[in-house]
Amino acid sequence: AQSVTQLDSHVSVSEGTPVLLRCNYSSSYSPSLFWYVQHPNKGLQLLLKYTSAATLVKGINGFEAEFKKSETSFHLTKPSAHMSDAAEYFCVVSSPGGKLIFGQGTELSVKP
């Protein structure tokens, strides 16, 4: 069975400092993994996806994630946080047949 765990429910950083949002997954198959972002009172938007090509995946707005099979992790990073990055972030694994399993979400706060 597929599952995903986001290790932090809330992360707070200062503007200009690095961002790390942690995600571990469990999958019986070679997984597809995604990060989605949800800004306040908005729908979700795809940040990036991994589908067994390069293990380092670059997304929009300077975000990237690295697929580490040995650690079953897919952490999201950004070198320098911006105020506009404040949002909720979801790590997602795709199950056979295309169903998506969402993590619980990590709320990112960015302090000026």
Place this chain on the structure above:
Amino acid sequence: NAGVTQTPKFQVLKTGQSMTLQCAQDMNHEYMSWYRQDPGMGLRLIHYSVGAGITDQGEVPNGYNVSRSTTEDFPLRLLSAAPSQTSVYFCASSYQTGFRANVLTFGAGSRLTVL
């Protein structure tokens, strides 16, 4: 603009009332789905459809009904609303339905309160 349109954005119901949340997409997507979002629980799949005339249950289908008579529309019906159905509901669609393909396009959400 192409995308997923949900109506209404906000709705307040009394316990036992029924209602329909509407979802329409104009991208010719085969796959459509409904999620509910509750604090600390991420998004949970209610029902989904892989094409017109085909629907299936997700994680939390009880109390909800769906149909898919056209490619464009995928309404979600609450048969007899309960306070436990207070949530934010998202409709999402994608072009492909295969194992590796599901990049979803989300609607803006419908916030439902059941008193």
